[in-house]
Amino acid sequence: MSFIDNLLPYIGTSKKVFSFISGGSFQVALNAIGSVHLSAAEDVIKKIEFSSDPREAVNRVLSCLEITHISLNRTWNSKILSNLLIADAGIAALKDTQVCCLIAMCHKYLGDDKKIIMQAIHDAQKALAFYQQSLKTQTGLLGTIKEIFYGSTLYNPIKSIYALHTMERISQEDLDKFSKKILLI
Numbered sequence: 736m737s738f739i740d741n742l743l744p745y746i747g748t749s750k751k752v753f754s755f756i757s758g759g760s761f762q763v764a765l766n767a768i769g770s771v772h773l774s775a776a777e778d779v780i781k782k783i784e785f786s787s788d789p790r791e792a793v794n795r796v797l798s799c800l801e802i803t804h805i806s807l808n809r810t811w812n813s814k815i816l817s818n819l820l821i822a823d824a825g826i827a828a829l830k831d832t833q834v835c836c837l838i839a840m841c842h843k844y845l846g847d848d849k850k851i852i853m854q855a856i857h858d859a860q861k862a863l864a865f866y867q868q869s870l871k872t873q874t875g876l877l878g879t880i881k882e883i884f885y886g887s888t889l890y891n892p893i894k895s896i897y898a899l900h901t902m903e904r905i906s907q908e909d910l911d912k913f914s915k916k917i918l919l920i
Contacts, residue, residue, distance in 0.1 A: 739909035742836060746916045752844035772803040773834075790845065797841040800834055804858065807831035811865050825869030828862040832905050835859035839917055849918060856914045863910055 745751050776799035779792050786792040810827035839855040 737905065737909055739836065739905055739913045742840060742913060743916055745840070746843065746913075752840055770803050770806070770830075772799040772806070775799045776803075793841055793844055797838065797845070800838045800841065804831060804834045804838060807834060808858070808862070811862065811869075825866050828866040828869065829905065831862040832859045832866060832910070835862060836905075836910075836913060839913075843917055852917060856910075856917070859910060860914075863905060863907060867907070 745754065776796045779795045779799070783789055783792045807827045807830050811824040811831060813824075835855045835858045839852050839859070842852045842855060
């Protein structure tokens, strides 16, 4: 089951979204993405059932996700970094796509305006487009040149390309399905 397929059953009522956020599925998604701020979000999720104010806890999770999004976005959206380290930037973009979907889920639970949910989806679409482009770019002549010049120093294309190809991928079709469902309900 894909990352998006795991999110779809929980889109609907605030109760369904909250069951996703407070249940193990959200933790699994955070573990799959990784990062210090996502670890902080996971810690809040683990304790959400003991929280006197679950909405406030979801807001804290949202803050962690937004910081992660900005960090990942700067990684893949940087002209210098994304050109030199295309596979690493591709990984960051794929992770950013996933984070943006989780941000949309939190906003849905909080009952925020559709505009903010649409912004998260738009950010996910931009990240996914970059990721898909990185898959094409890294296999050409540029990827070979990078492997020669950066292979044993600051860039390890074999490790990066392996990581990129073994991560849970999100297709444009999956993201479109997610977008339609979260915005309709």
